Amino acid sequence: DIQMTQSPASLSASLEEIVTITCQASQDIGNWLAWYQQKPGKSPQLLIYGATSLADGVPSRFSGSRSGTQYSLKISRLQVEDIGIYYCLQAYSAPNTFGAGTKLELK
């Protein structure tokens, strides 16, 4: 199975700060990567798919990028409503696999 190593495990940032979360794939997955945000007690919400495409209704301060087998989610100006846990998912090869998650908190 493809392993997704997500970092950091937790992150504390200030409002308006730039935040970056990364996922390293254990092998080539092309652009078959998605990012999700999950708030406490809620279902995950799709933010980015195809590594770089913004899902419908997601604010433009979220963006995704790829460098080889490393994938990044960037929040350009952190807002209060961005607090939550973020996960990556590789959808290249069954079984799909999630990263372990990054807990984003306000400093």
Added chain:
Amino acid sequence: QIQLVQSGPELKKPGESLKISCKASGYTFTDYAMQWVKQAPGKGLQYMGWINTQTGKPTYADDFKERFVFSLETSASTAYLQINNLKNEDTATYFCARGYYGSHWGQGVMVTVSS
């Protein structure tokens, strides 16, 4: 609008079985696969597998090949997750999600297994 509505919470004893439903609306059910995801209390997301809504063929992740069954009732735009011989470690919230990337998710079903 697109919705996935899941059945209600479950409290079961070890060894029992359960069947969770995920009813889709707002789109053509057979146009998108349905995925299933487990989230144990306080833990991350665990991919369980998916079912091809056109053919009914399920694909299971390794940890879910033994006691778990994905099925469909296409006429009712509904996907099901059955868990047999429940164990304490099956205590979790189970989500269905539409499509390969999970563009839409159900609200989750909290399953508690306890004697």
